[in-house]
Amino acid sequence: MKALVKSALGAQNVELLDIPEPTPGNGELKVRVLAAGICGSDIHAIYDKRETVLPVTLGHEYVGQVVETCGDTCGFQVGDWVLTIPACYNCGTCELCRAGLVTLCKSHRSLGFHINGTMADYLVVPARYSFHVPDTAISLQEKISYALAEPLACIIRGVYEKVDVTPGDTVVVSGPGIMGQFAVQAFKARGAYVILSGLPQDEEKLRLAKTLGADETVASLEALKKAVFSRSPGGANITCEATGLIPSLESCMQVIRPLGTHLQIGMFGGKVPCRLDDLFNREVLYVPSNSSSLSAWKTMLALLAQGTLTMGPFVSLMLPLSRWKEGFDAAARKAVYKAVLIPDALFSEISPDDIRLPKATSFL
Numbered sequence: 550m551k552a553l554v555k556s557a558l559g560a561q562n563v564e565l566l567d568i569p570e571p572t573p574g575n576g577e578l579k580v581r582v583l584a585a586g587i588c589g590s591d592i593h594a595i596y597d598k599r600e601t602v603l604p605v606t607l608g609h610e611y612v613g614q615v616v617e618t619c620g621d622t623c624g625f626q627v628g629d630w631v632l633t634i635p636a637c638y639n640c641g642t643c644e645l646c647r648a649g650l651v652t653l654c655k656s657h658r659s660l661g662f663h664i665n666g667t668m669a670d671y672l673v674v675p676a677r678y679s680f681h682v683p684d685t686a687i688s689l690q691e692k693i694s695y696a697l698a699e700p701l702a703c704i705i706r707g708v709y710e711k712v713d714v715t716p717g718d719t720v721v722v723s724g725p726g727i728m729g730q731f732a733v734q735a736f737k738a739r740g741a742y743v744i745l746s747g748l749p750q751d752e753e754k755l756r757l758a759k760t761l762g763a764d765e766t767v768a769s770l771e772a773l774k775k776a777v778f779s780r781s782p783g784g785a786n787i788t789c790e791a792t793g794l795i796p797s798l799e800s801c802m803q804v805i806r807p808l809g810t811h812l813q814i815g816m817f818g819g820k821v822p823c824r825l826d827d828l829f830n831r832e833v834l835y836v837p838s839n840s841s842s843l844s845a846w847k848t849m850l851a852l853l854a855q856g857t858l859t860m861g862p863f864v865s866l867m868l869p870l871s872r873w874k875e876g877f878d879a880a881a882r883k884a885v886y887k888a889v890l891i892p893d894a895l896f897s898e899i900s901p902d903d904i905r906l907p908k909a910t911s912f913l
């Protein structure tokens with residue numbers, strides 16, 4: 550089968566290889582990949598900025614269909630559509646694993662970093678850490694959108710499990726990329742009044758957020774301040790930084806209220822020159838949220854099945870696996886919400902009538 554393999558240190562050592570199809574062990578599912586999402590952390594893996602065990606097939610975001618099972622597979626059957634939490638190999642017994650926080654387990658191994666991942670024709674995953682795609686996802690296009698479930702689960706972990714939201718709270722989400730857009734939807738689902746903050750060049754993204762429920766969108770710090778303080782003179786109850794960029798964090802600090810909560814979703818990827826007294830002076834709670842939990846996946850899937858959340862508009866580029874470089878380039882340039890790779894054999898079967906890229910790709 551074809552697989553996108555990082556074989557050694559050095560960004561040049563990534564190529565599409567022919568490797569044997571994996572065989573499921575006890576409790577595992579063999580899955581035919583339908584689509585694999587390209588994540589910033591995959592780019593980090595290519596550039597050796599993220600711990601990997603090499604050689605490894607890249608990719609941790611995916612949706613696929615079970616083609617073979619082995620032993621006790623927790624109710625999964627051949628033909629089922631499936632998703633898996635990336636940190637699906639772990640000790641299973643520590644306090645964190647028992648709480649479903651497998652990504653924080655000291656001995657976890659993740660798809661695409663430590664064990665072969667999703668950018669391939671097939672992969673093997675433990676049934677125990679896998680989830681059924683809701684049967685409300687009927688069309689091929691809807692199923693493909695589930696390749697975006699993993700980043701959405703990370704947002705649900707942050708918004709549903711790490712912060713308290715009271716209906717009517719003023720929430721600022723800073724950054725209208727895919728994570729910010731997902732955060733807007735999740736805070737809306739929790740009853741907050743959500744202001745999405747971006748830059749003048751984000752017009753298209755801000756417009757999309759409006760159609761998906763953002764109460765207000767702003768494109769400058771001045772407009773953000775005006776929006777926040779006219780609704781909530783004390784400042785925002787919650788700010789959520791979703792870019793990993795310092796000016797975005799600074800904007801959050803300018804509008805958060807005393808005793809407010811700051812949810813950090815973006816990864817800075819280096820030293821952060823910030824004044825911790827911004828937090829100290831106003832006794833702001835700084836809450837980092839990284840990765841997902843088993844319970845967040847369940848909450849997310851229920852919300853998706855209800856139609857409360859949507860991922861479809863954020864699939865902005867679909868490519869056959871063999872054209873992975875174009876997808877990674879687009880992701881690195883942040884020219885897409887999300888690029889997905891589809892195994893070539895499947896890609897060639899998809900007719901243009903099955904797939905329509907959403908309009909929101911015009912910022913490409």
Ligand SMILES: [Zn+2]
Binds near residue numbers: 588609610699700
């Ligand atoms: Zn990811």
Ligand SMILES: [Zn+2]
Binds near residue numbers: 639640642644647
């Ligand atoms: Zn553990």
